[in-house]
Amino acid sequence: ELPFAENYKIKMVQRIYRSTRQQRQKWVEEAHYNLFNLRSDQVFIDLLTDSGTGSMSDTQWAAMMIGDESYAGSDSYHVLHQVVSNIFGFDYVLPTHQGRAAENVLFSVLVKSGDFVPGNSFFDTTRGHIEYRNGKAVDCTISEAFNTTIEHPFKGNIDLKKLETVMSMYSKKHIPMIIVTITCNTLGGQPVSMENLREVKKVAEKYGVRVIYDSCRFAENAYFIKTREDGYRDVTIREIVREMFSYADGMTMSGKKDGLVNIGGFIALREKSLFDECSYFIIMFEGFTTYGGMSGRDMNAMAVGLEEVTTFEYLENRIKQVAFLGKKLQDYGIPLQLPIGGHAVYIDAKRFLPNVPKEEYVAQTLGVELYVEAGVRGVEVGTLMADRDPETKENRYPEVEFLRLAVPRRVYTNDHMHYVVIALKNIFHRRREIIHGFSIVKEAPILRHFTIQLEKI
Numbered sequence: 001e002l003p004f005a006e007n008y009k010i011k012m013v014q015r016i017y018r019s020t021r022q023q024r025q026k027w028v029e030e031a032h033y034n035l036f037n038l039r040s041d042q043v044f045i046d047l048l049t050d051s052g053t054g055s056m057s058d059t060q061w062a063a064m065m066i067g068d069e070s071y072a073g074s075d076s077y078h079v080l081h082q083v084v085s086n087i088f089g090f091d092y093v094l095p096t097h098q099g100r101a102a103e104n105v106l107f108s109v110l111v112k113s114g115d116f117v118p119g120n121s122f123f124d125t126t127r128g129h130i131e132y133r134n135g136k137a138v139d140c141t142i143s144e145a146f147n148t149t150i151e152h153p154f155k156g157n158i159d160l161k162k163l164e165t166v167m168s169m170y171s172k173k174h175i176p177m178i179i180v181t182i183t184c185n186t187l188g189g190q191p192v193s194m195e196n197l198r199e200v201k202k203v204a205e206k207y208g209v210r211v212i213y214d215s216c217r218f219a220e221n222a223y224f225i226k227t228r229e230d231g232y233r234d235v236t237i238r239e240i241v242r243e244m245f246s247y248a249d250g251m252t253m254s255g256k257k258d259g260l261v262n263i264g265g266f267i268a269l270r271e272k273s274l275f276d277e278c279s280y281f282i283i284m285f286e287g288f289t290t291y292g293g294m295s296g297r298d299m300n301a302m303a304v305g306l307e308e309v310t311t312f313e314y315l316e317n318r319i320k321q322v323a324f325l326g327k328k329l330q331d332y333g334i335p336l337q338l339p340i341g342g343h344a345v346y347i348d349a350k351r352f353l354p355n356v357p358k359e360e361y362v363a364q365t366l367g368v369e370l371y372v373e374a375g376v377r378g379v380e381v382g383t384l385m386a387d388r389d390p391e392t393k394e395n396r397y398p399e400v401e402f403l404r405l406a407v408p409r410r411v412y413t414n415d416h417m418h419y420v421v422i423a424l425k426n427i428f429h430r431r432r433e434i435i436h437g438f439s440i441v442k443e444a445p446i447l448r449h450f451t452i453q454l455e456k457i
């Protein structure tokens with residue numbers, strides 16, 4: 001049988017820069033050991049995020065040329081509207097400049113002080129937008145997801161018993177929605193099964209509460225349903241997506257991931273009344289309802305991106321590259337969240353660096369080590385990202401501390417992946433000598449990891 005290979009060739013390239021360990025040591029110190037503070041030319045391979053970092057296709061670039069920049073009633077809005085309605089089955093669409101903007105608008109309508117929002121593990125901006133309104137995000141993910149060695153095929157699933165408990169504990173008045181994040185980023189790009197989506201909807205209906213999907217990696221989720229769940233092998237990605245969203249009342253979307261664009265997002269809804277309420281906030285925060293913070297050309301590119309991302313050929317190539325990276329790391333014994341996720345490999349930092357105390361930010365320590373070793377930038381998904389408890393102001397130590405290596409779409413080759421693997425192997429060999437991490441010098445009250453300043457212990 002012939003081996004697997006990418007279904008595209010490269011038409012334009014961007015130079016990237018290697019550096020010396022000495023340079024990187026100086027740069028990371030100047031960045032206060034916060035990898036977000038590095039300049040991109042100080043990074044050789046950038047796995048900070050898969051968000052907005054992908055390559056667009058020639059078809060997307062062509063669509064940009066014919067974007068309509070009308071303030072109101074843009075033709076590009078209608079193109080986007082039609083694609084979104086076809087793919088997801090929602091009639092009401094509001095563009096936003098990115099995913100968190102969609103959260104900001106929708107939650108401005110839905111979330112009130114004292115509300116509870118159950119779901120699987122929330123992304124930081126989603127949780128931030130709930131907590132900012134004095135609501136509480138309640139994590140109902142299945143417990144298998146917190147043990148990185150268990151190979152559950154759908155670690156993003158919601159534990160229906162935990163969900164029932166939350167739903168029955170509070171009045172429906174205080175539960176504006178259930179949010180299902182597909183795939184679940186915080187726990188490793190882990191998918192949610194179709195069966196679970198169906199069951200969540202049943203619970204929601206029983207209590208008369210809406211279900212909203214935080215959808216930025218919806219297509220990767222559909223790929224996992226096709227390849228892992230009984231009964232879906234011969235169903236197309238488009239059909240799977242349509243069924244997934246038939247169990248939701250609306251969605252927030254960051255187009256920067258499975259929209260295959262560098263900027264953009266949207267809200268899509270079934271209810272006209274909710275759409276009308278959101279429209280007021282769109283106009284206030286984002287722009288008129290037919291562009292909401294996006295240019296016409298960007299809406300065109302996102303429309304084409306949504307078409308491309310919902311093909312099996314695209315997804316197979318994408319997920320297999322991430323799996324390639326994960327498999328090679330596993331071969332060296334490096335502890336990962338298993339199974340390997342859709343958009344990233346998540347290293348279990350506490351198992352990787354057993355001698356660094358949790359109070360010294362283990363995953364951040366590993367992230368800085370990797371940067372200094374090889375100029376590779378990952379991101380901490382651990383205690384720094386978890387923020388402090390809004391009431392006690394104490395650090396919230398998550399059950400698992402991850403260093404996430406997110407793979408941008410259609411950007412790096414497998415040789416780049418191999419380079420990352422060897423860098424981590426080198427650190428893994430000397431892991432027992434690494435015994436100290438960092439203390440915090442300065443931090444923001446919310447979403448602190450973006451701007452935090454650290455010093456070495």
Ligand code: F0G
Nearest residue numbers: 049051098099100123125185214254256
């Ligand atoms: N929801 C999820 C699950 C996300 O992963 C993100 C962004 C957002 C919402 C917000 O979207 O960035 O367009 O405002 N995740 C990026 C990441 C930043 O690196 O995982 P945004």
